[in-house]
Amino acid sequence: MSDKTLIVLIGPTAIGKTTASIQIAKILSCPIISADSRQFFKEMSIGTAKPNKEEMHGVTHFMIDSHSIFDDINVGKFETEVIALLETLHQTNKTVILVGGSGLYIDAVCKGFDELPEANINIRNQITLLLEEKGIESLQLLLKELDPAYYLKVDLLNPQRISRALEVCLSTGKTYSELREGNIKKRNFKIIKIGLNTSRELVYNRINRRVDEMMEAGLLEEVKMLQPHKHLNALQTVGYSELFDYLENKVDLKTAVESIKQNSRKFAKRQLTWFRRDEGIKWFEPNAIPEILHFLKTQL
Numbered sequence: 001m002s003d004k005t006l007i008v009l010i011g012p013t014a015i016g017k018t019t020a021s022i023q024i025a026k027i028l029s030c031p032i033i034s035a036d037s038r039q040f041f042k043e044m045s046i047g048t049a050k051p052n053k054e055e056m057h058g059v060t061h062f063m064i065d066s067h068s069i070f071d072d073i074n075v076g077k078f079e080t081e082v083i084a085l086l087e088t089l090h091q092t093n094k095t096v097i098l099v100g101g102s103g104l105y106i107d108a109v110c111k112g113f114d115e116l117p118e119a120n121i122n123i124r125n126q127i128t129l130l131l132e133e134k135g136i137e138s139l140q141l142l143l144k145e146l147d148p149a150y151y152l153k154v155d156l157l158n159p160q161r162i163s164r165a166l167e168v169c170l171s172t173g174k175t176y177s178e179l180r181e182g183n184i185k186k187r188n189f190k191i192i193k194i195g196l197n198t199s200r201e202l203v204y205n206r207i208n209r210r211v212d213e214m215m216e217a218g219l220l221e222e223v224k225m226l227q228p229h230k231h232l233n234a235l236q237t238v239g240y241s242e243l244f245d246y247l248e249n250k251v252d253l254k255t256a257v258e259s260i261k262q263n264s265r266k267f268a269k270r271q272l273t274w275f276r277r278d279e280g281i282k283w284f285e286p287n288a289i290p291e292i293l294h295f296l297k298t299q300l
Contacts, residue, residue, distance in 0.1 A: 004090040004189035005300060008035075009099040010106060010275055011196035012268035014206040016286035018051050020196060021099040022059050023289050024296070030093050031060040033082060035100030035109065038237060040066045040073070043226060046219045047239035049210065062089075069226075069234040079108035083187075090189060095300065103153065103274035110193075112185030123170045127163050142166060147175040153274045157241060157263055160233045192299050194292060195281040197272065207264045211239075215257060219243065238263045 007030075009021050025032050034040065038048040042065040045052075050064060062085055067073050082098075086109075089096050098109060107113075130138050139162045144151040146169040154161050165176035172179065197203070223243040226235055230244045239260050246256035275281060284292050 002189050003094055005095045006086065006109075006187075006189050006191050007095060007097045007296065008106060008110065008191060008193045009097060009196070010103070010193065010281065011101060011286070012203055012271045013101050013264055014049070014210045014268070015101075015196045015198070015203060016206075017099050017101065017196055018049070018055070020286060020289060020292070021097050022051070022055070022057055024292065025059045025097050026057060027293060028095055028097075028296075030095040030097060031062060031089055032097045032099055033085065033089075034061060034063040035082075035098050035102055035105045037075075037078075037100075037102040037105050038234065039064050039100075041069045041234050042067070043069050044222070044234065044240075046214050046217050046222045047237075049214070069229060069232050075104050075108050076113050078105050079113045082109050086189065101271050103271060110187070110191055120167075120171050124163075124167055127166050127170075131159055131163065136162070139163060139166060143169075146170070147177055149175065149177040150180075153177075153270060155237070155267060155270070157238060157267075158236055160236060191280075192296065193278065193281040194295070195275055195283040196286045197283055198285055203268055204265050207268060208261050211257060211261045211264060214239065220246075220253075223247070238267055 007024070007028075009017055009024070011017050021032050036048065038044055039050045040063045041048070044050075051061070063078075063082065086096060098106065100106060104113075127139065130142075136157070136159050139159065140151070140156050143154070143162050143166055147165060150165050154165065156162065168174075168176045168179060219239065220243055223240055224247065226240065227244060227247055229235060230240070235241075235244075242251075242256045242259040242263065245251050245259075246253050251259070282295060284295075
């Protein structure tokens with residue numbers, strides 16, 4: 001058994017993963033890699049709840065501010081970069097922490113990401129046309145029909161991810177979920193998975209409070225600066241899409257903020273659906289740092 005270890009800290013949005021990971025990393029004297037699919041974009045800070053230098057407390061972080069919204073980055077490239085990064089970090093650190101709520105990105109590091117077949121260009125054009133003419137709801141309904149399992153996991157507000165899954169389903173006649181459940185790649189490090197969760201009411205309260213704090217911190221101003229690039233995939237996400245609608249006078253500000261809260265709560269529910277299928281995760285309350293450390297001592 002390798003003496004190299006990757007501690008994977010997961011959980012729904014706003015549960016307190018960043019704070020917990022930093023506390024654990026300080027005690028274990030190890031670096032942190034972010035597995036948040038938006039925190040590596042340097043132009044997006046407030047809306048991604050990215051920790052600042054002061055909040056990092058001197059703990060070295062990777063995959064934060066590492067890319068631009070203009071970069072072509074996807075889950076496959078994320079896997080390649082993080083595995084290469086772990087090879088380097090494990091030379092001087094027996095333990096590394098991977099923290100985030102993006103289940104697909106975490107699975108890519110732990111299990112590997114299989115390259116899926118390219119879609120027929122005609123099918124891609126048909127999906128694009130459907131999106132333009134009938135909106136994202138039409139894609140959501142089609143995905144629910146063709147791949148109900150992935151429908152429960154995917155970010156339903158992300159047209160790129162839904163479109164990609166539909167392309168695969170319609171091109172191959174198989175579900176995206178089925179093709180994604182490929183052979184697990186063997187890693188040369190031990191993996192310990194820790195999940196943070198609490199009651200639904202507390203999770204939702206945390207989410208609502210975080211959105212209010214983001215608005216107070218200047219989220220609207222951040223979104224205004226990014227508005228010229230709102231067509232980019234990186235910005236098709238909760239916290240940004242709703243405020244783009246406000247800036248285009250589609251809704252008032254109060255409605256936009258409430259939509260961020262609602263969509264964030266829905267996202268948290270989908271995150272937990274994804275993570276709960278993994279029986280290898282040991283679950284804790286978000287503030288149970290002593291208990292988590294005790295558990296880690298029995299595993300490391």
